[in-house]
Amino acid sequence: MVTENRVFKKVPGARHAGGPIGLTFPGGSGSVAHVQLALRLEFFRTARLEVPFDLIRRAEDLGFHSVWTAEAYGADAMTPLAAIATATQRIKLGTAVVQLAGRPPAMLGMQAMTVDALAGGGRMIVGVGLSGPQIVEGWYGQPWGKPNARLRDYVTILRKVMAREGPVTHDGPEISLPYTGPGALGQGKPLQSILHPTSDIPIWLASVGPRNTALCAELCEGWLPMGLPPEGIDDRDVAAALDEGFARRTDGRTRGEFEVFTGLTVNITDDVQGWLDAVRPFRATYVGGMGSASHNYHVESMARRGFADEAARIQELFLAGRREEAIAAMPDEALLQGALVGSPADIRKQWEAGGVVSPGATGVIVAADRPEELELVAELVGARDA
Numbered sequence: 001m002v003t004e005n006r007v008f009k010k011v012p013g014a015r016h017a018g019g020p021i022g023l024t025f026p027g028g029s030g031s032v033a034h035v036q037l038a039l040r041l042e043f044f045r046t047a048r049l050e051v052p053f054d055l056i057r058r059a060e061d062l063g064f065h066s067v068w069t070a071e072a073y074g075a076d077a078m079t080p081l082a083a084i085a086t087a088t089q090r091i092k093l094g095t096a097v098v099q100l101a102g103r104p105p106a107m108l109g110m111q112a113m114t115v116d117a118l119a120g121g122g123r124m125i126v127g128v129g130l131s132g133p134q135i136v137e138g139w140y141g142q143p144w145g146k147p148n149a150r151l152r153d154y155v156t157i158l159r160k161v162m163a164r165e166g167p168v169t170h171d172g173p174e175i176s177l178p179y180t181g182p183g184a185l186g187q188g189k190p191l192q193s194i195l196h197p198t199s200d201i202p203i204w205l206a207s208v209g210p211r212n213t214a215l216c217a218e219l220c221e222g223w224l225p226m227g228l229p230p231e232g233i234d235d236r237d238v239a240a241a242l243d244e245g246f247a248r249r250t251d252g253r254t255r256g257e258f259e260v261f262t263g264l265t266v267n268i269t270d271d272v273q274g275w276l277d278a279v280r281p282f283r284a285t286y287v288g289g290m291g292s293a294s295h296n297y298h299v300e301s302m303a304r305r306g307f308a309d310e311a312a313r314i315q316e317l318f319l320a321g322r323r324e325e326a327i328a329a330m331p332d333e334a335l336l337q338g339a340l341v342g343s344p345a346d347i348r349k350q351w352e353a354g355g356v357v358s359p360g361a362t363g364v365i366v367a368a369d370r371p372e373e374l375e376l377v378a379e380l381v382g383a384r385d386a
Helices: 053-061 078-087 105-119 133-138 147-163 210-219 236-248 272-289 297-304 308-319 323-328 332-336 344-353 371-380
Strands: 022-026 032-040 066-069 092-095 124-129 203-207 222-225 259-268 339-342 363-367
Touching: 032 053, 032 259, 032 371, 053 066, 053 078, 053 371, 066 078, 066 363, 078 092, 078 105, 092 105, 105 124, 105 147, 124 147, 124 222, 147 203, 147 210, 203 210, 210 222, 210 236, 259 344, 259 371, 272 297, 272 308, 272 323, 272 332, 272 339, 297 308, 308 323, 332 339, 339 344, 344 371, 363 371
Parallel strands: 032 066, 032 363, 066 092, 092 124, 124 203, 203 222, 222 259, 259 339, 259 363
Antiparallel strands: 022 032
C-alpha cells in the first residue's frame, strides 16, 4: 500500500491556452517532478465502438496532454485515433498499447505516420506492448518466440521506418528485413517509406519485468509501466532496470527527458461499494483468466503493486474453475489503489492525503466517463481555480 504523504502545489501558468496541465511534487531523491494529465479510452473491452468525442474535446479544452487507446482482440488501437485526430486540434494521440504481434513494425510505422499527418504533425505517440502467449499465438497466429529479442528487433525496425533515412534493413534474431526465412523467394527488396513523416514520432513501451523495462530505457522515449510499485521508480528493482537501460543509451537522452505515465481512475459516486462491486469481476477476470498458469502479466502487475498473495489466489481459483470465488477474492484495497472514487469532497480528501501519483511518474492516464470527473481532476492538479 502507499503510505507516503506528499505536498502538491499548483504549477504557475498552468492554464495558458492550449498548454498541458499538471502538478509539481517532491519526487524521489529530492527531485521535483511535473505530472501531466491524459485521458484513457477503453475501446478494447467494448462490444460496440462509440467514440466519446465530446469527452475528448473537453479533455483538450482542459489542457490534457494526450488521449490513449488500447487493443486486445476487438477494436484496434490505431483506427479510432485517426477519427480523433480530425476532431481535435492539439491533444496528443497515444496507444497504450498496440500489440506487437498484431502488425509488422513497418505497418505500425505506416499507420503512425498516417495518423500523425492527419493530426497535423507532432501529436502521435506509439506505445507498444507484447500482450501474452494466449493472444499472440491464439489470436494472431504468431510465435511467442523470444519476446525480449523480438521487442528489440521490432522497436529498431519501427524507428528506422519512421525516421525515413534510407531503405530499411535489419538482421535480427527474431525479425529481419528483408525476410529470408522459411518460404522466402529471396526477392525481398529494402524499401523506404513513400510517405514522409510529418514529425519525429516518439516510441513508448509497456513492460512488467526488468529486462523489457531496461530495453525501454535504452531505446524508447517513454515507459508505460504495468504494476509500478508504490515506491515508483525509486523501487530498487525498477531503478536498477532503468539504470541498466540508460547506461546503454546512445542518443544522449537523459532520465529527465524520459516519460513515465501510469494510470488513474476517477469516478464521482455516492455509492463506493457499488462501484467496487461493479469493477471487481472485470479486474479479477484479467488477473485470473487473461493468461496461462505460466504467463500472466496481470498477476505479475498486481503482485508488484503489493498484492502478490491475493493475485496468486485469484489465479488459482480461476484456473480451478471457481470464478465466483476468484472474483470475491479481489480485495477492495487493490481496486482502490490508483483510484479516486467517491463524492467530490471525498475525492479531494483522497488527493490531499497524498500517494495518488507514484514517485517518478511524469503523467497519469485518467479513466473517467464524465466531463465533471475530468474537470475535478484538472482542478485538483491546479489547472483550474478551486
